[in-house]
Structures are given as structure tokens and as C-alpha cells.
Amino acid sequence: MDHPLHYKIDYPEKLSRGILILRLFFGWLYCSIPHFFLLFFVGIAAAFVSFIAWWAILFTGKYPKWAFNFVLFYWRWQLRVLAYLYYMTDVYPPFTGKEIEGHPVHFSIDYPERLSRGLLFLRLFLGWAYIWIPHYLILWPLLMAVSFIVGASWWVILFTGRYPRNMFNLIVGVYRWYLRVMAYYGFMTDRYPPFTDEE
Numbered sequence: 001m002d003h004p005l006h007y008k009i010d011y012p013e014k015l016s017r018g019i020l021i022l023r024l025f026f027g028w029l030y031c032s033i034p035h036f037f038l039l040f041f042v043g044i045a046a047a048f049v050s051f052i053a054w055w056a057i058l059f060t061g062k063y064p065k066w067a068f069n070f071v072l073f074y075w076r077w078q079l080r081v082l083a084y085l086y087y088m089t090d091v092y093p094p095f096t097g098k099e100i101e102g103h104p105v106h107f108s109i110d111y112p113e114r115l116s117r118g119l120l121f122l123r124l125f126l127g128w129a130y131i132w133i134p135h136y137l138i139l140w141p142l143l144m145a146v147s148f149i150v151g152a153s154w155w156v157i158l159f160t161g162r163y164p165r166n167m168f169n170l171i172v173g174v175y176r177w178y179l180r181v182m183a184y185y186g187f188m189t190d191r192y193p194p195f196t197d198e199e
Helices: 016-060 063-086 115-161 164-184
Strands: 005-009 105-109
Touching: 005 164, 016 063, 016 115, 063 105, 063 164, 115 164
Parallel strands: none
Antiparallel strands: 005 105
């Protein structure tokens, strides 16, 4: 399937039990607080930029490249922090959403040259009906399951030093699906999100 949103995390063959325990007890202190404090302000800026982009699309049919890149920057930063807190990588998330060569979390969206003004209004007024309701009937239970899977994976990593591959792939897939819904609803693509978590 060819989709403009690309999200994957390199599967770690081995994970550190020491970092695992450190994250459990102190992850909030050395990761969550500093990153989410900064991400709070970057998120406010990203919301403002998205608002500007909506008007730009309305009048020009294009998402301004600088705005598109800024929102991508914000999402990529969040996804790196979540991957670390979900024990999916031992690589501490950098304080940036820029693309970094060799980082295990890969996220990008192909820049759309043109966007439909009609779909812009459709998403704004009826997005809840044809995007949120059908997708979230399936996604909500899957996102709930992810929280249980992360908890169970902690124990498996503790005893084996490895993230169960099926659990790992399920989490990445659920988030890929969720991100496609968010990208469509956020006017970053006109491609309606498929009902699948496949790459």
C-alpha cells in the first residue's frame, strides 16, 4: 500500500535491563518532565501554525512548506519520546524533531503539492462523522490494548532483554494507523486513512 505517511521504529535486538528499571522509576524525572514541558509550548505553536495553514490552504490550495515542516517537527519529537517511554528503544530522545540520521524512530509525511479546498471544509464540518467515528470504533480499543501491552512488555524485557516482536509490531502499527487519521484530519494529506495498520 502506498501511503504518504511513513512511520516505523527499528526493532532492537537487545534492550538494557538497567535502562528499563531506570525508566520505570525515574523516567518521569529525566525524560517526561523536560520533554513534555518543552513539547507543551511547541504544541501550542504547532496548533497556531495549523490554524494559519488552514487559511493558507483555503486561499491557495497549498499547505505552506514551513508550516508543514514545523508540525512534522512537533509530531516527530513526540513520537521519539513515546518510543523511549514505551521501552521500544534505549536511545534517549533528542530535544528536537529534526530528522536525525541513524535514529531508530522514523516518521515523515510526503509533502502534498496541492490540497482540496472541498475536503478542507468537509473535514472541518463532518470530520467527526466520517473520520473519527468509524476509525475510533476500532482504534480506541486498540489504543487501550497498547497500554496493557507496554506494561506486559516491561516484564518480558526484564527477564529476556528483548521486546516481544509481535507486541512491538502491534504498537507501531496502531500508532501508524492513529497518525494517518491525525494527518488526514489535520489537513496534511488528502489521502483518506485506510482501516489498517500495515506499512
